[in-house]
Amino acid sequence: GQQVKQSSPSLTVQEGGISILNCDYENDMFDYFAWYKKYPDNSPTLLISVRSNVDKREDGRLTVFLNKSGKHFSLHITASQPEDTAVYLCAAGAQGGSAKLIFGEGTKLTVSS
Amino acid sequence: DMKVTQMPRYLIKRMGENVLLECGQDMSHETMYWYRQDPGLGLQLIYISYDVDSNSEGDIPKGYRVSRKKREHFSLILDSAKTNQTSVYFCASSFHQDTQYFGPGTRLLVL
Numbered sequence: 001g002q003q004v005k006q007s008s009p010s011l012t013v014q015e016g017g018i019s020i021l022n023c024d025y026e027n028d029m030f031d032y033f034a035w036y037k038k039y040p041d042n043s044p045t046l047l048i049s050v051r052s053n054v055d056k057r058e059d060g061r062l063t064v065f066l067n068k069s070g071k072h073f074s075l076h077i078t079a080s081q082p083e084d085t086a087v088y089l090c091a092a093g094a095q096g097g098s099a100k101l102i103f104g105e106g107t108k109l110t111v112s113s
Numbered sequence: 114d115m116k117v118t119q120m121p122r123y124l125i126k127r128m129g130e131n132v133l134l135e136c137g138q139d140m141s142h143e144t145m146y147w148y149r150q151d152p153g154l155g156l157q158l159i160y161i162s163y164d165v166d167s168n169s170e171g172d173i174p175k176g177y178r179v180s181r182k183k184r185e186h187f188s189l190i191l192d193s194a195k196t197n198q199t200s201v202y203f204c205a206s207s208f209h210q211d212t213q214y215f216g217p218g219t220r221l222l223v224l
Contacts, residue, residue, distance in 0.1 A: 043215035103156040
């Protein structure tokens with residue numbers, strides 16, 4: 001089964017609005033959570049990551065929220081801009097494990113002006 | 114400048130032919146990865162390598178093999194390519210479980 005799941009394949013947000021991207025996971029052992037951004041015909045790049053000892057991490061317009069009891073984490077992008085239009089991949093892994101990351105299927109975010 | 118390179122970037126092969134995809138990194142990362150990306154499936158891990166000659170199967174290793182003879186190089190080999198191996202292949206490297214740095218990808222078409 002899919003250990004990391006992004007239930008929304010696509011999301012459209014108005015410029016200036018808040019984009020909220022969601023990710024659910026199954027494995028209780030996951031303790032590292034990340035969001036990658038991918039433009040078409042480009043490679044994924046890390047946006048922001050968080051370890052399980054915190055439930056929130058901010059970096060500029062980006063905030064990751066981690067809900068361990070609900071096995072859910074999300075990425076909030078404030079003041080969304082057209083250049084935020086991309087595919088966002090969530091990923092999770094277990095520290096001290098195999099260094100594997102399990103990726104979600106991706107959510108295509110479109111920010112319309 | 115931290116970089117992961119992949120060669121070739123585009124490749125067309127016929128079913129049954131052998132395929133060699135190359136990946137290099139200049140960061141002395143111990144861990145390297147091969148993924149494939151297909152629509153609606155995200156990134157699927159084919160193989161992971163923890164160092165030279167220390168390779169492990171990922172989630173979809175069937176039909177693939179890998180070779181890592183130098184820390185900076187990791188090769189993905191398809192012996193007798195199949196049409197369902199048409200995909201975009203990404204290589205990545207990381208220092209332990211830190212950030213994974215991805216290469217630009219190789220688009221493989223198997224006819």
